[in-house]
Structure formats: C-alpha cells, structure tokens
Amino acid sequence: MPDKYQKFAQDIAREAGDIIRENFVLSMKKRWKEDRTPVTETDTKINSLVIERVSQQFPDHSVLGEEESHTGNSDYWWVCDPLDGTTPFSHGIPACVFSLALVHQGKSVMGVIYDPFCDRLFYASQGRGAYLNDQPIKVSQDDSLTKTVGSYDYVASSKYNLQKLAEVLTTEKAVFLVRLVSSIYPACLVAAGELSFSLFPNDKAHDVAAVKIIVEEAEGLVTDLAGGNQRYDEEIKGAIASNGSVHDELVQLSKRLVPELD
16 A cells, blocks of 8 residues: 555645644534434545535545545545544543544545544554554554453444343453444554454444554454455444454354344
8 A cells, every 4th residue: 555645644644633633622513313413524524625625635535434425436435433532522521532434445445544632643554563653563462351441332212222232241241341432442452452342333424434454454343243254445234353363252242233234
C-alpha cells in the first residue's frame, strides 16, 4: 500500500482532531437521528472535509461516510466515521475518535483512527503491522474468555441484540465488560492489547472498516458476528474484534445467543 495513502489519511485525521477539540464545549447543539443517536455540526463538518480532500487528491475514488457519501464506480472507497462516540462528545465527555479506512474491492487495506484528546493515533497498512504513535502494537495473549476484559456496544436501535450474549459472558465466563458508547475505540484497545475483544451490534461498515485492518495487523482477528468474512463497502453483519485466541469461543456464543443470526 503506497505511503501516500497513509500520509493522506493521517493528515486528515490530525485536521479532524483539531476540529473536534475546537468544538468540544458544554451545552453543545445536536439533533437526534431516527436511530436515536445524536449528530452535531462537528460530525457533518468533518465528513464534508473528507469528501473534499478525497475529491481533490483522488478524484476517481469514492467516499462512504456516516453522514454523507460521494459514490462512483471506483474499486477504491474511503470509508469514514467522522466522529465515533458522538453521544459522549456531545454531552461533555472527551471520549471519541475519528476513523478513516481505504477499502479496495471490499477489503480494508489501510486504516487510521485518531483520539484527539489523548493524542493517540492508531494506524495500519496491509502487511506492515499496526502502530500507536509510531510504536508497534500487538493484541493480548489471553487464550480463554474466562476473567478477561472486553467491550460491547448496544442501544435499543441496534440491529443485533447482544444483551443475552453480554449476560452469559459476565455470569458464566466472569468477563468484565466495559461500554464506552463507541464501537471503534474499544477495538483500538483490542489492537493495543488492553482488551481481549470488542463486540459491535450494527450493520454500518464505517464503524468497522479501519478496525479490521488495524486489529488484524496487530495479529488479531475481525469477522462478522457469525464468524464470517465480509465486505467493508456495504452493509455488514455486526463484528467481533478479538485477539484471535478467544475468537472461536466468542463466535460459538454469538451464534447461540444473538437471535438475529438465526
């Protein structure tokens, strides 16, 4: 993967981070979407920025964004979540990230995820490993779910109901589950070896495209909730991001306990 793509994505991430910090205020204006999640001017401004930059530098590429997309016939898609963690961000909690992936023919080949508050830049390109602020990162060595720390994201509007799965993980496996009201950030912590897994309950590729390449370049594994491969330029079937060693165990539980997978 050419370095020009990675540099391009990191430059946008830094610019997006500046916008996030500048607009982080209390009593923030927001509107609520049909899925009962908020959207702010920061979300739309960054999404538009990505479309503008891609159109300038790679005019034959397409953009798939959470708030706005720019489509064409290209095999290359820039898949963007301009602000993952809008709920905490818009309520005065500094816990969110910018996410951008380059997807070629449905496969994530480069990803950048940036937390502007802690100045943590996670990134990876195919075959080159995963990094946090230029330091190599690797997933944990936990080989069993029992007594691990993981994450799951779930709201009432989620397509896949993870409540029963979360209950079994905590009661039968003694897993300590955290919820960051973000789908992308905990997956970054999987890549960095802090969490053993993260579960995602929705069908939007922008929440997982960058996660896919970063976690797997950190020697982990990312699949849909049933353990299958999927494209990241179209709707997805949720996601399991793990250190790889606990993945099969999670897949078997998910197949049994997530009703929408039947």
